[in-house]
Structures are given as C-alpha cells and as structure tokens.
Amino acid sequence: MHIRTPEQFPYRVVREDLWIPTPTGEHLYARVWRPVTEEPVPVLLEYLPYRLSDWTAPRDAQRHPWYAGHGYASVRVDVRGHGNAEGLPGDEYDERELADGEAVIAWLAAQPWSSGGVGMFGISWGGFNSLQLAARAPEALKAIVTVCSSDDRYDNDVHYMGGSVLAVDMHAWASTMLAFASRPPDPAQVGDAWREMWLRRLEAIDPFIHTWLDHQTRDDYWRHGSACENYAAVDAAVLAVGGWHDPYRDTVLRLVEHLPGASGAPVRGLIGPWSHQYPDRGLPPGPAIGFLQETLRWWDRWLKNEDTGVMDEPLLRSWISESHPPATVYEQLEGRWVGDREWPSPAVTMTPYELPGSGPFVVRSPQHTGVDAGRFFPFGNEADLPPDQREEDGRSVCFDSAVLDGRVEVLGRPRVRLRLTSQVPRGQVVARVCDVAPDGSSTLVTRGVLNLSARHGRDRVVEWEPGATEDVGFELNGIGHAFPAGHRIRIALSSAYWPWIWPQPGSEAGWVLDPSHSALELPVRNPAADEGAPAIRFGEPEQAEPLGVRYPDAEGGTQRPERRVVRDVAAGRWRLEVDPRYGGTRIYPDGLEFTENALETYVIDEGDPLSARAVSEWEVGLRRRDLGWHARLRTRSELRADETDFIAVNEVTCWDGETEVFSRAWERRIRRTAG
CATH class of the missing domain: 2.60.120.260 (Galactose-binding domain-like)
Structure with missing residues (x-):
C-alpha cells in the first residue's frame, strides 16, 4: 500500500462541510474535498446513510482526498434522516432518497467550482443508489462506479435468495439498520438542535423487517430500484465491480451482458477475489489492486473526455482462483486475471x-x-x-x-x-x-x-x-x-x-x-x-493519508469469538453466535468517542424447522467530553415463526446521559406466503 501525502498530489486539497438543499426544504449534510484551482472541475459523489462524520470517516479519508488531489471535487453526502442530515429516515432506496439524489446531482453540477459533469460511486448502499440513479438518467450524471451492488433488489440482495427468506441477513441487516437509524446527530455539527432532531427521527422509525416480510415475492416494491427491470434506462457509463467472496457479484455478470445491448451505455466489468470491500483496502482475501488509479482512468475518460484506454480493456476482467485448502480467511489467493471481450463469452x-x-x-x-x-x-x-x-x-x-x-x-x-x-x-x-x-x-x-x-x-x-x-x-x-x-x-x-x-x-x-x-x-x-492476449495488470494500491482513528478493542483488548457454534447434544439444539465486528470502539481525532457492541444469535433444533429463532442485539454510544455530551441507545430484535406467521419483535431504548428519552417496542405477526 502506497500512502500519498498531500504534497505528492498534483493539486493541493481543501475541505469544507456544507448543506445541500432538497426539493422538500430539508438540507443534507455534505463534506467536500476540492482541488485548489481557478478552473471548474468535475464532481464525484458518494451518497450514503452511514454517517460521514464518524462511521465511514476512516474509509472516506482514504479516497475522497485522493480524488481531489487528482483534480476532482469529491463529495460525501448523508441520506436524509441519517448522520447530521435533516429530515426523517425512510426505507432503503425509497422514492424520497432517489429524488434527493437527483437534486444533489443537479446542485453539484451548478456550483461555480463544478464543470457541470458529475460521476457517482459507492460500495454496497452507495453502489446500489449509484446504479439506481443512473437508471433515472439525470442530465449531469455522466458515469458511475458501482462496487459490490445489485441490480436485483429481490433475488440478489439481503432479503431473499432463490425465493427463500434470507434469515441470516434479512433479519441481521434490518436489526443493524434499526440501530443505525436510531443514532443521534452530532452537536459538534448541528448544535443544540441535535436532541430535537433525534427525537423526531426516533418517532418516525419503523423496523425494515416489517416491510421486507410484507413482500415475500417479487412485486412492485422490489421492482422499484431494480435496474434489471429496465436496463435500457441506464444512460451513464458504468464500471461494475465485484468480488467472488461478495454475495452481489452476479450483478457484474448481468450488467456486462445486458447493458451494451439494452441501453448502449458504455460498460466494463471487474471481478476480483475480494470480499465486500473496496479492492484497494488490502482486506482479505487479496491481492488488492490500485483501484483508485483504475477508477481515475474511468473518470478521466467520461468526465474529462481524455483517452485513457479504459474502453480498450476487455468487457469483463475476472480473477480465476487456483484451488486452495479450506480456511475461514485467506490473506492472499493464488490465481490469474483473464479477459473476455464478450459476455456470455465464446470461451x-x-x-x-x-x-x-x-x-x-x-x-x-x-x-x-x-x-x-x-x-x-x-x-x-x-x-x-x-x-x-x-x-x-x-x-x-x-x-x-x-x-x-x-x-x-x-x-x-x-x-x-x-x-x-x-x-x-x-x-x-x-x-x-x-x-x-x-x-x-x-x-x-x-x-x-x-x-x-x-x-x-x-x-x-x-x-x-x-x-x-x-x-x-x-x-x-x-x-x-x-x-x-x-x-x-x-x-x-x-x-x-x-x-x-x-x-x-x-x-x-x-x-x-x-x-x-x-x-x-x-x-x-x-x-x-x-493465448496472445495482453496480460491484465493493475497498479499497486494507493490511498490518501489515514484519518488517524484509534481502535482500543484492537490494542490488546480481549475480544469474544467472531463466530461460535454451541451444540446441546441431549436437546439436539444448535446455537450460532456471531459478532459482526463492524468496527467496535473508535476514538476520532476531533475527540468523538464512538462505541459499538453487537451480537447475533441463531438457534434451531436439528429436527424442527419451527424452532428457528434469530436474535440481534446492539449497543451504541457517542460521547464528546468537551461538550459534556453522551448519547446511548440499545436495540433488540427477534424473529421466529410458526406454521402460518412470522413473529417480529423489536425494541429501541435511548438515553441522553443517564436520562431515558425514548423507548418503544413493536410486535408484528406477518403471514407466511412464500416464506
């Protein structure tokens, strides 16, 4: 990994936080990294609900300043109702989120420091809404890089697989988003309004699991936001990226098959050995690649009209892994890159x-x-x-x-x-x-x-x-x-x-x-x-300087097992305990202390399908000692089923300091139709 210092970039970079208006009057919180230049530059957008001021801040620091240092205004925006953005949280990829996204793109294109061309990128949620917004074809959106995302919200997402309920992630992710949506704004950015904003959000929350189980077949709810329903709508140039150890990798295969014929949009696909991560981060399994450099070629071609050779690459570049013994982690996998200029490939x-x-x-x-x-x-x-x-x-x-x-x-x-x-x-x-x-x-x-x-x-x-x-x-x-x-x-x-x-x-x-x-x-x-084809090569990974976050849990502390299976032999009962390890406790350079503790539990009797039960528990705390601020929350979610219904139970409790400010419980019975 090569870390570029600010002095090593072609441009000096400045950063500012600002507010972007939406059509309904709320403002979204944004962070902008810009090159110091008198000339207007193209804009890159990453648009997420995952809190730019804390949760994604370490990852953002790796790439947004890097893009800015290479001549782009790189912008990270919180979805409404999340982080420090105004408004109330909604369902994932709902109409309001996408309409806001179109407004953000138009606003960015109109800024005096913008050349008018916008690119959009993201991984997972940000990859999803990049592809969904490309299908809405806003005028200023010229190109996207969609990483570890899906074009099919029903059958290639966290909800269903092959028409079956994905117990492991439908429940776990709905529970995670319940905890995430319950986090408060930060008074360091929004001031004294934080508590009122927080309570309004909490009153508006409804657990995602209710909606997802209300739609157990592919209906109009899942067709919304699924690019596979109309590939011809996609107008921007699409670089689709996935990893063989990511559940969304089939989207890359579908996009390189359908986009050229359906919409005529320029498209290239890239699938490596990676997990659900950006390919430059060096997380197992590797090898990592110079992904930022690769995407820069894409942006320069479609936002600066430079011939960077990206369209001379094969339609699909894929990693073929060599056989490897079973293991729960691989730092590096052996294998090779291959290229196919058509998909399906005649090879x-x-x-x-x-x-x-x-x-x-x-x-x-x-x-x-x-x-x-x-x-x-x-x-x-x-x-x-x-x-x-x-x-x-x-x-x-x-x-x-x-x-x-x-x-x-x-x-x-x-x-x-x-x-x-x-x-x-x-x-x-x-x-x-x-x-x-x-x-x-x-x-x-x-x-x-x-x-x-x-x-x-x-x-x-x-x-x-x-x-x-x-x-x-x-x-x-x-x-x-x-x-x-x-x-x-x-x-x-x-x-x-x-x-x-x-x-x-x-x-x-x-x-x-x-x-x-x-x-x-x-x-x-x-x-x-x-035979005779040029070798496929990538540069070494590069990133901007790290943010300097401390992770006390990783500094010699004792962590519970990440995955543990417990068997009650006499009862024939099996319990799987999972610590998702999204980051644990973090201390940020600006003094924010962020604590996070989560545990997922899955229980079943080996002879009884009706004994299945999933439980997810979260605790999150945010503290700024200089402001005397300490907000906490606890959630618990449980899903079980009988012959006719799913039973979903969810609880949220929140504290401002030692004072409980919110508590709510939901219990829903949802008819088992397909599930």
Missing part, C-alpha cells in the same frame, strides 16, 4: 456433469445444516469464510466426479437440473459445489438456493402437489475457480441451510432425488482463449 461452454448412481435418494437434512456456511457478507474478518465442508457434506447427499485427469477452469454461473419428488407442499433445495482434494478436505466453491414454491417464477407462489414429481432448475452464484488434476468436483444437495435460509414448515420431510434425470452444469472456460 465458456456449459458442460454437464451427470450425477452418478441410480437412486432414488432421499434428501432429508438436519435443520442445522448450514452452520458452516460462513458469513453472508464477508468483510475480511478472520471467521468470515466457510471452513472445511466435510461436516456439511455429511449432512447432505453428495455426488462426486471421477478424479480429474486434467485442470478444469470455471468462470460464470453453474446450474443444476434436478428431478424431485416431494410429499409436502413447501420446501427448499440447496446446492453447493465443492473442490475435494486427495486428502478428503472439501472447499466450498459456490452455492445456490431454490424455494420450491418459486420454481415457476419469483413473482408467484406455486405449492408442490404432494407426491408429484417435477424437474426443476436453478443457477448458483457465479465463480472463477480452477479445479486441478487429482481433485474431484462435488455437488452437495440439502433440504436445509440454516441460518442462511429460513426453513419452511414441513420441510423436515425433505424430498426424493432421481439422479438419472439430474445434472450439474459448469461454465468451463477454455484457457487457450488467453
């Missing part, structure tokens, strides 16, 4: 692998199958990735290829075709592809899920006729991976995957598989396609 052939054995096979997995699934959102922590899959394989029905006599490279989305018989109307199928080494160790390569009631489309519920036999098919998440000679390719099938997938009532019965009419199809890439 990739869908190759069937028939399932050996005559069957039929009964697949009736214990309900705790999935405790070794790893984190849905890997962030580069030590326990993020799935451990050795042999225990999970033992809870599944597995089919192995013959020992490979040569290398097999896959790039893209595998697919399974299965002939199933079910005696119950509800259930799910989980398919995992594993790389099995000669010593028997099993490394998870990719996976996919199908809610059986969604087999005819995610927009409808079609229950299975008990006793009927049907052929079903579904895609797995995309991957770039090389299976070496001497290894075997394993397809593991299970009827449960807790806590990723919320179990269906009656799903303990499982289903019957006919392997003679089933297959795994792998997207096998011909390595000869790279």
Whole structure:
C-alpha cells in the first residue's frame, strides 16, 4: 500500500462541510474535498446513510482526498434522516432518497467550482443508489462506479435468495439498520438542535423487517430500484465491480451482458477475489489492486473526455482462483486475471456433469445444516469464510466426479437440473459445489438456493402437489475457480441451510432425488482463449493519508469469538453466535468517542424447522467530553415463526446521559406466503 501525502498530489486539497438543499426544504449534510484551482472541475459523489462524520470517516479519508488531489471535487453526502442530515429516515432506496439524489446531482453540477459533469460511486448502499440513479438518467450524471451492488433488489440482495427468506441477513441487516437509524446527530455539527432532531427521527422509525416480510415475492416494491427491470434506462457509463467472496457479484455478470445491448451505455466489468470491500483496502482475501488509479482512468475518460484506454480493456476482467485448502480467511489467493471481450463469452461452454448412481435418494437434512456456511457478507474478518465442508457434506447427499485427469477452469454461473419428488407442499433445495482434494478436505466453491414454491417464477407462489414429481432448475452464484488434476468436483444437495435460509414448515420431510434425470452444469472456460492476449495488470494500491482513528478493542483488548457454534447434544439444539465486528470502539481525532457492541444469535433444533429463532442485539454510544455530551441507545430484535406467521419483535431504548428519552417496542405477526 502506497500512502500519498498531500504534497505528492498534483493539486493541493481543501475541505469544507456544507448543506445541500432538497426539493422538500430539508438540507443534507455534505463534506467536500476540492482541488485548489481557478478552473471548474468535475464532481464525484458518494451518497450514503452511514454517517460521514464518524462511521465511514476512516474509509472516506482514504479516497475522497485522493480524488481531489487528482483534480476532482469529491463529495460525501448523508441520506436524509441519517448522520447530521435533516429530515426523517425512510426505507432503503425509497422514492424520497432517489429524488434527493437527483437534486444533489443537479446542485453539484451548478456550483461555480463544478464543470457541470458529475460521476457517482459507492460500495454496497452507495453502489446500489449509484446504479439506481443512473437508471433515472439525470442530465449531469455522466458515469458511475458501482462496487459490490445489485441490480436485483429481490433475488440478489439481503432479503431473499432463490425465493427463500434470507434469515441470516434479512433479519441481521434490518436489526443493524434499526440501530443505525436510531443514532443521534452530532452537536459538534448541528448544535443544540441535535436532541430535537433525534427525537423526531426516533418517532418516525419503523423496523425494515416489517416491510421486507410484507413482500415475500417479487412485486412492485422490489421492482422499484431494480435496474434489471429496465436496463435500457441506464444512460451513464458504468464500471461494475465485484468480488467472488461478495454475495452481489452476479450483478457484474448481468450488467456486462445486458447493458451494451439494452441501453448502449458504455460498460466494463471487474471481478476480483475480494470480499465486500473496496479492492484497494488490502482486506482479505487479496491481492488488492490500485483501484483508485483504475477508477481515475474511468473518470478521466467520461468526465474529462481524455483517452485513457479504459474502453480498450476487455468487457469483463475476472480473477480465476487456483484451488486452495479450506480456511475461514485467506490473506492472499493464488490465481490469474483473464479477459473476455464478450459476455456470455465464446470461451465458456456449459458442460454437464451427470450425477452418478441410480437412486432414488432421499434428501432429508438436519435443520442445522448450514452452520458452516460462513458469513453472508464477508468483510475480511478472520471467521468470515466457510471452513472445511466435510461436516456439511455429511449432512447432505453428495455426488462426486471421477478424479480429474486434467485442470478444469470455471468462470460464470453453474446450474443444476434436478428431478424431485416431494410429499409436502413447501420446501427448499440447496446446492453447493465443492473442490475435494486427495486428502478428503472439501472447499466450498459456490452455492445456490431454490424455494420450491418459486420454481415457476419469483413473482408467484406455486405449492408442490404432494407426491408429484417435477424437474426443476436453478443457477448458483457465479465463480472463477480452477479445479486441478487429482481433485474431484462435488455437488452437495440439502433440504436445509440454516441460518442462511429460513426453513419452511414441513420441510423436515425433505424430498426424493432421481439422479438419472439430474445434472450439474459448469461454465468451463477454455484457457487457450488467453493465448496472445495482453496480460491484465493493475497498479499497486494507493490511498490518501489515514484519518488517524484509534481502535482500543484492537490494542490488546480481549475480544469474544467472531463466530461460535454451541451444540446441546441431549436437546439436539444448535446455537450460532456471531459478532459482526463492524468496527467496535473508535476514538476520532476531533475527540468523538464512538462505541459499538453487537451480537447475533441463531438457534434451531436439528429436527424442527419451527424452532428457528434469530436474535440481534446492539449497543451504541457517542460521547464528546468537551461538550459534556453522551448519547446511548440499545436495540433488540427477534424473529421466529410458526406454521402460518412470522413473529417480529423489536425494541429501541435511548438515553441522553443517564436520562431515558425514548423507548418503544413493536410486535408484528406477518403471514407466511412464500416464506
């Protein structure tokens, strides 16, 4: 990592905080880094609810000053109702957020220091709304860089997967956002109005989980903000970036496939070995790349009209990982970069692998199958990735290829075709592809899920006729991976995957598989396609100087385990405890002390799908000793279900110093329609 000091940039940089008006009269809090120059410059925007004055401040300091030092006004804006922005919090990506975003873009384009051209970038939420705003085509928005984001809010986000409720992240993220939305503004920025602003926000909060479970199929709620509904609407140049260890990586594959033909918008895709992080941050798994330099080429081409060669790059640049033993973290992965100038690529052939054995096979997995699934959102922590899959394989029905006599490279989305018989109307199928080494160790390569009631489309519920036999098919998440000679390719099938997938009532019965009419199809890439092609290279990672935040939890303190599985043998009960480790306690250079403590717990009895229960608990504190200010909050969220309903219980309590200023509890029963 090369850290550039202010003296090493082409431009001297100045920073200011300001307020941007919205059409409804509220003002959004913004931080602007600008190059010192008499000439107007293009503007880059990152637009998030995650609090620029504290939570994202360390990450912001790495990139916004860097862009400013290279001749751009780089702007970070809080979404209304979050951080120090005025107004009330709403649902994610709601109409008000996007309308505000359009107004911010227009305001930035009209400033005297702006050349009128705006680019937008972001990771996760910021990547989502960058893509969504590009689909609304505001005049000044010329280009975006969308990182670890999705074009499909229903089937490739934190809510549902294959039509099934994502227990692990629908609940956990709704609980996280409940805590995040409950944080107060900072009196150092908003003055004495902070408490009134805070209480108004708290009164307006409704837990996201209510809305998300009210919409269990792909309906108009999920179509809003999903660029996949109308790729032709996207007008800006799109650089789509993902990582093979991020759950949103399939969006990159869809964008490079559909945007050129649908909207004609210039597009390039980049998928590396990374987790849910910017690719320059150096967090596992690596290798990291000079991502800021790569994006600068994109901005210079589309905002300064310079020929930087970005459109001479392959349509899709992908990392293909070499086979690696199972581990929960990899500092660096071995592999290579490949380029494809079309997608789908003529170098990739869908190759069937028939399932050996005559069957039929009964697949009736214990309900705790999935405790070794790893984190849905890997962030580069030590326990993020799935451990050795042999225990999970033992809870599944597995089919192995013959020992490979040569290398097999896959790039893209595998697919399974299965002939199933079910005696119950509800259930799910989980398919995992594993790389099995000669010593028997099993490394998870990719996976996919199908809610059986969604087999005819995610927009409808079609229950299975008990006793009927049907052929079903579904895609797995995309991957770039090389299976070496001497290894075997394993397809593991299970009827449960807790806590990723919320179990269906009656799903303990499982289903019957006919392997003679089933297959795994792998997207096998011909390595000869790279012969004569220029090598794909990136610069070393660069960033601006770090902010200088202290992290006392990491300075020798004792941390609880990041992921812990507890088994009650006599009761047949399994409990997974997860510390999400978003940052813990932080002390900022301006004196702000930010404390954060969270724990997620997932419990299930191995024979009872109705025993599933998810609990998330948060404590957050903010203190400024020089102002005598100390605000605290505590939230608790629980989700469980019976045969007919989900039961969601949420609680928020807030204190100003030692005085309780707000307390509220919600309990909602929500009909199980598809979930």
